[in-house]
Amino acid sequence: MWRNRSLGAIFVLIITVALAQAQQPNSCVDCHSALEGELHVTQEQFAQDIHAQKGLTCASCHGGDPSKTDDSAMSKAAGFKGKIERAGVPKLCGSCHSDPAFMRQYNPSLRTDQFSQYQTSIHGKRQAAGDTKVAVCTDCHGVHDLRPASDTRSKVHPLNIATTCSRCHADAEYMATYKIPTNQFADYKTSVHHEALVERGDLSAPTCTTCHGNHGATPPGVGSVANVCSTCHVFQAQLFEASPHKAAFASAGLPGCVTCHSNHGISKPSDAMLGTSAHSVCTNCHTQGDAGYKAAGDMQQQISGLETSIVRSDRILSQAESSGMEVSQPRLELDQARDALTKARVTVHTFAAHPVRADVDSGLKITTKTYGEGEGALRERDYRRTGLGMSLVAIVFVVVALRLYIKEIEKNQ
Amino acid sequence: MAPLARVRNWLDERFGWDELLAPLRHKTVPIHRYSYWYFLGGITLFLFGVQVCTGILLLLYYRPSANEAFESVQYLMTQVKFGWLVRSVHSWAANLMILTAFLHMFSVVFLRAYRKPRELTWVSGMLLLFLAMGFGFSGYLLPWNTLAFFATKVGTDIAGQVPFVGHRTMIFLRGGEEVTGATLSRFFGFHVAVLPGLTTLLVGVHLLLIQRFGISVPARIEPEWRELPQEKREMRFFPSFLLRELMAWYIALGVLGALAAFSPWGLGTKADPFAPAPAGIKPEWYFLFMFQTLKLIPAKLGLLDGEVVGILTFSLAGLIWLLVPFLDGTKRTQRLVTGAAMFVVAYMGMMTAYGYVAK
Amino acid sequence: MGMLLGGGLFASALSFFYPVLRYLVPPRLTDMGGDTVVAGKVGELRPNSGKIFRFGSRPGLLMLGSDGQYRALSATCTHLSCTVQYRGDLRQVWCACHNGMYDLAGRNLSGPPPRPLEQYDVHVRGDEIIVSRRREA
Structure with missing residues (x-):
């Protein structure tokens, strides 16, 4: 394995060196590395670009003849296209990236539907209607130092996507004409998804494109929200589908999951969301006296009951542990009760008290046992102390x- | 008592038992206001005996390999009846032994019991103290828990800082570049074979020397007794002193049992060589004053490495301490030694306390 | 006086030697394992099934595939630390809490798990199935 990989590396190195040597004199960068502003492109910068690494040159996109050193390099005769207008970018990129036969030469597994997807996106539709402010390929992918998405420095690497989108979507001034909110990025940064992605480094955690799509970026419709969430949260979605909320939300025009969990600022769900307290989301619709109100209170009570008894078990085990008893076995068992609690929190999405009770009861059975084992450990501790007392x-x-004996023998001396 | 007397007669006929025990019979212990300090050496010896007994018991279940060490101690603590007691007594007695050894040493310094002709008694005692600390350092690693693993890493690292021989010493101690299972094997070997052998030998020498020179009368009491010989009082070592010592041992046993039952020695979590070091790694309390000092010394002292300077200073101080009896001649040096000893006690106390409080 | 002392010495000696004698009796459970543990007996598992065993302070999952091959994984889900199980109908490892799926090599396939499960080595020695942690060589 190692051998193969290093052989591969050597191979790539040889190819790169050969390509560099075979490179024609390039008059483009000779001038453009000296120019200022957006005309400034250096050899070092372009060398980072995946296209350059695959052997493409400036002329591949911009036309012209880099081997000429005078103005004829940028003449119409040499096919020079100059600056690519924003409106022309998707089409130009698509001229290669939508051609499976062409792309196969470089990366046979790369998709070639980006352009057709783009045409279905809000960005693409507005662009087709003549809006030049919407995102085109280069806005997200960059230009002249464009890296593949797997490169952590790429603007479309999972860790960087949200920032890339936010460059426009969090800019209130830029977005003013579209009349859509600009707080999504700020909200997302407070979300549990952002925490999973950035702080826990879980690259499969969702960022903007996970729910909205990338090339075909569009907000999911009210009806499809649950489907989008269910790609990861399968159980909750299944239970929701079968629950009375499904029809109720649909008839009220409420967007599924988002109704309780919000969209961009999804915070880590807590048991406080359940029940009938001020923090509860149930009371947004349910009022005292209706069945849902009762179920909400019931489920909350069940779950907090299990949590309390887990804490109680944990406390007595810690107490036994701190007085030197070994309780790793009951601790291991207590983890099963925590499993049950986690399951019960999923089962909440049936929005019925009965199924939650089943999960909670299986957890309570375990906590009763572990609590008993904790008590047993404390009894053993007391037994030790009694034994010590006797020997003392x-x-x-x-x-x-x-002392008395010494006194006695010394008296005789 | 008749059968016992018969056995004694039998032994006496063959080995000259009474003759052998005669020196013990004639041995006396001076009685004065500092007599209490005489018990400390005996208690230390008793605790060493406890260590040998509980250590042998632990050996029945302990497995010295990185794979199994932690689990075997866990097994001993949970499955073996009274395993918790044996291990806790071993750990507590180890700490108490070091404590009484230190107290014994300081009592000898302040009473100036190391005076001629007892210089070698002092030297053997100091060597025993070093061995005891070696016991502590090597034994600490054996349960292979996180804290011990990193404390050993830091400890051997410090040994590695010594110029010229440091790196080799570290390799020798660790059995390689890193603290691994090889280190555990080594420390186990030191702890159960090398150190006990050396200690037994030195304890023999120490006791022989005490037997030879008798028990020292403190420097302050000696002139008083010379002036007023009628004040001079002694008790017989056997049985009066020995029985009193026995009382002290019984009390020590009670204290050990109570400590073991009320504060059993914990086990912590299994060492993971690939895990990052937890915050607040501290060595055992008797190394803490040195550890804390090394932490306080700035990284660079002029051209020299701060840590190296610290280690060399401690080594030099240890050497001077070892040779104290040979320096203690005139009245002036006597005062100097007493002053230095007071400073050392204060310094160790303060640094240890600081080490505990410091993060 | 001697009687008194003798009695006391006898009683205290009893309190020292009783624990020691009890200590010397080997306990019934003979092993706590280590980086290696006996996870089960040959014949205990039907093909295409799995069982949970204790590995140190965490659970492990031992599986017998329909190909007759034993495999072992850490049974702690990398998502929220629930205990995973073998699903014979899916031939996959499944976490009941949030429908996390892993393949038989522990790779996370679908659902929320962010990382694969740790893989253990399995050897059959006599009729015992021995599971051991992989060592970094």
Whole structure:
């Protein structure tokens, strides 16, 4: 394996060197590395670009003849296209990236539907209607130092996508004409998804494109929200589908999951969301006296009951542990109760008290056992102390007897 | 008592038992206001005996390999009846032994019991103290828990800082570049074979020397007794002193049992060589004053490495301490030694306390 | 006086030697394992099934595939630390809490798990199935 990989690396190196040597004199960068502003492109910068690495040159996109050193390099005769207008970018990129036969030469597994997807996106539709402010390929992917998405420095690497989108979507001034909110990025940064992605480094955690799509970016419709969430949250979605909320939300025009969990700022769900307290999301619709109100209170009580008894077990085990008892086995069992609690929190999405009770009861059975084991450990501790007490009595007795004995023999001397 | 007397007669006929025990019979212990300090050496010896007994018991279940060490101690603590007691007594007695050894040493310094002709008694005692600390350092690693693993890493690292021989010493201690299962094997070997052998030998020498020179009368008491010989009082070592010592041992046993039952020695979590070091790694308390000092010394002292300077200073101080009896001649040096000893006690106390409080 | 002292010494000696004698009796459970543990007996598992065993302070999952091959994984889901199980109908490892799926090599396939499960080595010695942690060589 290692051998193969290093052989591969050597191979790539040889190819790169050969390509560099075979490179024609390039008059483009000779001038453009000296130019300022957006005309500034250096050889070092372009060398980072995946296209350059695959052997493409400036002329591949911009036309012209890099081997000429005078103005004829940028003449119409040499096919020079100059600056690519924003409106022309998707089409130009698509001229290669939509051609499966062409792309196969470079990366046979790369998709070639980006352009057709783009045409279905809000960006693409507006662009087709003549809006030049919407995102085109280069806005997200960059230009002249464009890296593949797997490169952590790429603007479309999972860790960087949200920032890339936010460059426009969090800019209130830029977005003013579209009349859509600009707080999505700020909200997302407070979400549990952002935490999973950035802080826990889970690259499969969702970022903007996971729910909205990338090339075909569009907000999911009210009806499809649950489908989008269910790609990861399968159980919750299944239970929701079968629950009374499904029809109720649909008839009220409420967007499924988002109704309770919000969209961009999805925070880590807590048991406080359940029940009938001020923090509860149930009371947004349900009022005292209706069945849902009762179920909400019931489920909350069940779950907090299990949590309390887990804490109680944990406390007595910690107490036993701190007085030197070994309780790793009951601790291991207590993890099963935590499993049950986690399951019960999923089962909440049936929005019925009965199924939650089943999960909670299986957890309570375990906590009763572990609590008993904790008590047993404390009894064992007391047994040790009694044993110590008895031996201490014997020891004190000997010490006193010795003292008396010494007195006696010294009196005789 | 008749059968016992018969056995004694039998032994006496063959080995000259009474003659052998005669020196013990004639041995006396001076009685004065500092007599209490005489018990400390005996208690230390008793605790060493406890260590040998509980250590042998632990050997029945302990497995010295990185794979199994932690689990075997866990097994001993949970499955073996009274395993918790044996291990806790071993750990507590180890700490108490070091404590009483230190107290014994300081009592000898302040009473100036190391005076001629007892210089070698002092030297053997100091070597025993070093061995005891070696016991502590090597034994600490054996349960292979996280804290011990990193404390050993830091400890051997410090040994590695010594110029010229440091790196080799570290390799020798660790059995390689890193603290691994090889280190555990080594420390186990030191702890159960090398150190006990050396200690037994030195304890023999120490006791022989005490037997030879008798028990020292403190420097302050000696002139008083010379002036007023009628004040001079002694008790017989056997049985009076020995029985009193026995009382002390019984009390020590009671204290050990109570400590073991009320504060059993914990086990912590299994060492993971690939895990990052947890915050607040500290060595055992008797190394803490040195550890804390090394932490306080700035990284660079002029051209020299701060840590190296610290280690060399401690080594030099240890050497001077070892040779104290040979320096203690005139009245002036006597005062100097007493002053230095007071400073050392204060310094160790303060640094240890600081080490505990410091993060 | 001697009687008194003798009695005391006897009682205290009893309190020292009783624990020691009890200590010397080997306990019934003979092993706590280590980086290696006996996870089960040959014949205990039907093909295409799995069982949970204790591995140190965490659970492990031992599986017998329909190909007759034993495999072992850490049974702690990398998502929220629930205990995973073998699903014979899917021939996959499944976490009941949030429908996380892993393949038989522990790779996370679908659902929320962010990382694969740790793989253990399995050997059959006599009629015992031995599971051991992989060592970094």
